Amino acid sequence: MTTTTSKLEKDIINLARIALSGRTQDVMQMVHRMAKNHRDNAPDLSNGLVELMREAPTRASPLRRQTEAVLPVDVDTRFALLRIEETPALDHEPIFSAEVDEGLSRIVDERAHAQALLKVGLEPTRSAIFTGPPGVGKTMAARWVARALKRPLLILDLAAVMSSYLGRTGTNLRHVLDYAKSMDCVLLLDELDAIAKRRDDRGEIGELKRLVTVLIQQIDDWPATGLLLAATNHSELLDPAIWRRFDLSIEFPMPDARGIFSFAQAALAGHTEKSDQWAAALSGALLGKSFSDIDRDLTSARRTATIRGGELTDYLTNLVRPDTLGKPERIALARTLANEGLMSQRAAQQLTGVARETIRGGGTSMLKPTSRGKRARNGEA
Ligand SMILES: Nc1ncnc2c1ncn2[C@@H]1O[C@H](COP(=O)(O)OP(=O)(O)OP(=O)(O)O)[C@@H](O)[C@H]1O
Numbered sequence: 001m002t003t004t005t006s007k008l009e010k011d012i013i014n015l016a017r018i019a020l021s022g023r024t025q026d027v028m029q030m031v032h033r034m035a036k037n038h039r040d041n042a043p044d045l046s047n048g049l050v051e052l053m054r055e056a057p058t059r060a061s062p063l064r065r066q067t068e069a070v071l072p073v074d075v076d077t078r079f080a081l082l083r084i085e086e087t088p089a090l091d092h093e094p095i096f097s098a099e100v101d102e103g104l105s106r107i108v109d110e111r112a113h114a115q116a117l118l119k120v121g122l123e124p125t126r127s128a129i130f131t132g133p134p135g136v137g138k139t140m141a142a143r144w145v146a147r148a149l150k151r152p153l154l155i156l157d158l159a160a161v162m163s164s165y166l167g168r169t170g171t172n173l174r175h176v177l178d179y180a181k182s183m184d185c186v187l188l189l190d191e192l193d194a195i196a197k198r199r200d201d202r203g204e205i206g207e208l209k210r211l212v213t214v215l216i217q218q219i220d221d222w223p224a225t226g227l228l229l230a231a232t233n234h235s236e237l238l239d240p241a242i243w244r245r246f247d248l249s250i251e252f253p254m255p256d257a258r259g260i261f262s263f264a265q266a267a268l269a270g271h272t273e274k275s276d277q278w279a280a281a282l283s284g285a286l287l288g289k290s291f292s293d294i295d296r297d298l299t300s301a302r303r304t305a306t307i308r309g310g311e312l313t314d315y316l317t318n319l320v321r322p323d324t325l326g327k328p329e330r331i332a333l334a335r336t337l338a339n340e341g342l343m344s345q346r347a348a349q350q351l352t353g354v355a356r357e358t359i360r361g362g363g364t365s366m367l368k369p370t371s372r373g374k375r376a377r378n379g380e381a
């Protein structure tokens with residue numbers, strides 16, 4: 001072993017030791033030193049390290065920031081208050097209604113044209129609040145926006161913060177917002193209604209008023225360079241003074257038939273030959289369920305099919321609950337099942353209770369499984 005390799009080995013061990021201790025700034029320094037010291041004996045390594053340092057972490061990165069501003073923690077428990085997603089990612093593309101898509105795209109577009117807006121004395125939307133029932137994509141939308149803007153997403157779960165001692169909450173909230181203001185990021189105040197829900201408790205009215213005041217001040221001071229998002233599924237509980245503070249409010253509806261169709265089409269693709277036809281049948285059969293419920297149902301059908309064996313479609317049939325449907329919807333479902341070749345007319349009759357003569361009668365069935373991709377309003381930015 002030559003002396004230079006042993007020096008390299010020592011450096012690598014040293015680097016690993018520093019990295020394991022979690023001191024990012026020291027790691028950077030060590031990488032820098034190694035790039036310099038091994039330029040002659042290991043030029044490829046040296047170039048690679050230089051390249052790495054140039055790429056990451058960037059100035060705006062919380063990892064880098066962490067070395068400057070300390071990550072906010074709960075004053076009592078010292079638990080981190082924020083979840084940081086450095087490069088937000090989605091496991092599947094969201095399906096948004098036309099209105100939601102328009103609102104979200106507006107936020108992203110205004111950021112892209114921020115200079116043009118500033119030139120004429122306007123600022124891009126600084127804050128937006130997402131409302132709607134559980135499981136329809138509010139948190140997902142925040143991730144989608146952050147990804148489109150190529151910024152880290154910081155998530156403050158207010159339900160968790162509010163469960164701590166109330167007297168500390170205002171301080172915690174201020175720490176988090178100050179921290180988020182100091183960097184180029186998207187901050188999501190998730191479950192904002194948790195603040196309002198706490199109102200039922202006796203003896204805490206004064207504390208809560210102070211908290212709401214802190215929040216209002218912080219929203220007002222929010223810099224135009226940052227983007228503040230909030231999500232709630234109980235908009236009616238929110239203090240109107242908080243509500244008014246947001247530049248934009250976007251209402252997330254329950255999925256409609258087209259939304260369910262696109263979602264099921266993407267979720268079933270590659271798992272059954274008749275994924276489009278099943279998506280068409282389910283688009284009516286699962287109306288009234290949220291995306292997250294539908295996601296859970298489809299995943300659970302796939303799990304069962306994998307464990308018990310047999311066709312996935314046998315288990316998809318179990319998801320159809322005709323008793324929850326009105327008569328016209330049941331007829332449409334029966335026709336889709338039979339006419340799209342998912343089952344015999346007899347089986348469709350047995351499942352839905354719709355007479356075979358009615359099934360044969362024709363007429364409109366559910367969404368036609370012909371428009372792959374067209375209906376998915378996933379608005380890639
Ligand atoms: N619009 C959507 N498009 C595709 N998938 C969705 C959509 N909405 C929800 N989902 C699925 O449901 C899961 C939960 O969604 P999300 O956390 O965004 O819901 P939410 O509206 O924030 O609900 P909550 O109010 O309970 O926080 C997602 O991970 C995704 O799998």
Ligand SMILES: [Mg+2]
Nearest residue numbers: 138139190231
């Ligand atoms: Mg959510």
